[in-house]
Amino acid sequence: MLAARPEQDYLPAITGLRGVAAAWVLLYHAWQFAGGPRISPVGVDLTPLLACGYFGVDLFFVLSGFLLGMPFLTARQRGESVDLRRFWRNRARRVLPAYWAQLLVLLALAVWSGGPEIGSGVLLGHFSLSFNLWQNDSAINPVYWSLPVEWDFYILLPLLALPFRGRRSVLITVLVGVLAVIAFRWLCVAALHWWGADGVPLYRWIIQLPGRLDQFLLGMAAAWCYLNLRTRGRGWLWAGLLVVLLMCWGAASRGDFVSQAQAPWVYGHYTGVGLGFALCILGALAAPRSWLVQRLSGRVLGWLGMISYSLYLWHYPVLSWQRQGWPADWPAWGGVALSLPPVLLLSWLSYRLIERPFLGRRARRAEQATTTTASTPAVS
Numbered sequence: 001m002l003a004a005r006p007e008q009d010y011l012p013a014i015t016g017l018r019g020v021a022a023a024w025v026l027l028y029h030a031w032q033f034a035g036g037p038r039i040s041p042v043g044v045d046l047t048p049l050l051a052c053g054y055f056g057v058d059l060f061f062v063l064s065g066f067l068l069g070m071p072f073l074t075a076r077q078r079g080e081s082v083d084l085r086r087f088w089r090n091r092a093r094r095v096l097p098a099y100w101a102q103l104l105v106l107l108a109l110a111v112w113s114g115g116p117e118i119g120s121g122v123l124l125g126h127f128s129l130s131f132n133l134w135q136n137d138s139a140i141n142p143v144y145w146s147l148p149v150e151w152d153f154y155i156l157l158p159l160l161a162l163p164f165r166g167r168r169s170v171l172i173t174v175l176v177g178v179l180a181v182i183a184f185r186w187l188c189v190a191a192l193h194w195w196g197a198d199g200v201p202l203y204r205w206i207i208q209l210p211g212r213l214d215q216f217l218l219g220m221a222a223a224w225c226y227l228n229l230r231t232r233g234r235g236w237l238w239a240g241l242l243v244v245l246l247m248c249w250g251a252a253s254r255g256d257f258v259s260q261a262q263a264p265w266v267y268g269h270y271t272g273v274g275l276g277f278a279l280c281i282l283g284a285l286a287a288p289r290s291w292l293v294q295r296l297s298g299r300v301l302g303w304l305g306m307i308s309y310s311l312y313l314w315h316y317p318v319l320s321w322q323r324q325g326w327p328a329d330w331p332a333w334g335g336v337a338l339s340l341p342p343v344l345l346l347s348w349l350s351y352r353l354i355e356r357p358f359l360g361r362r363a364r365r366a367e368q369a370t371t372t373t374a375s376t377p378a379v380s
Helices: 012-033 047-051 055-077 084-112 120-127 142-160 167-207 213-228 235-254 265-286 291-296 299-306 308-324 332-359 361-372
Strands: none
Touching: 012 047, 012 055, 012 265, 012 291, 012 299, 012 308, 012 332, 047 235, 055 142, 055 213, 055 235, 055 265, 084 120, 084 142, 084 308, 084 332, 142 213, 142 308, 167 213, 167 265, 213 265, 235 265, 265 291, 299 308, 308 332
16 A cells, blocks of 8 residues: 555645636637637637637536545545545535525526526426436526536545555556446447437436546546655646647537537547546646646636636626627627626625635635635635
């Protein structure tokens, strides 16, 4: 058994990566609302990066595997147990207050504006984060689709951590898990070929669990490597960035390959993106003094990482409301630029007034570290 590295309270680069994930998703939707224009400053085409801004959700999933898997792996190596009731209670306090508060606000606005009536079954599915059992999307807020994926991972995490022991068991667990998920995706695509429209309810699970389980497993594997391997250097980070950029280029050139069930791309895409982000996490922790990691650990990305959950929840509704009020002759990016300050302000208020009271002293330590040493706690 390898000697485990002591678990750290603060991992500023990881919080910076959370800020990157939230900002990437924000820019992706802003780019969509602007009409999806080609962006090429000084002759460099950045359009694929914006068109693949949904990769920010994949980064969130890998980070969740890393951050939430770490205490389970640490406890397992020490021969200790994790208080599951406390774990799930903390997860509920972290996720539900800001989500439920926004849900009530959006429902009240829908009633006030005379929007379509929402049935009791839909409401129950949203408040319990179980609507993914019959649909992937949400008419209330399109970004909600990813929340049940996270929620289901919290339930499975204690079981997923059991086989993470030595190098051999970790390698076998990750390989078997990835191959099983790829096989599951193949079955999802096969359902469309076998049953046509009747296979759609089965195919849609390709973006839910277990169709995204490999990304969480790769994050957990990164956590195990961080705790046990004494690796130093920038190689992991640059290798991860290269993988992510290649996946961006491939995804942007293929369009909506998931909805179109483009094989074989759809089988391994999430695995490739998850591997790239897992390498980025390891590299960021292995070379904390590198220029890029210092930028990740800075105050701007640290602040975005601190409010990243509320930013993820609120950016789409605000962009949508603002878009409806833009004059027809306004340049698209002009309206988007005016939308960003309200997005950031509302996200900060949501964090400050709703998230923070439920996080208690941990959140106050995060704020102090962000404003003094540009560090934030490694929370998911």
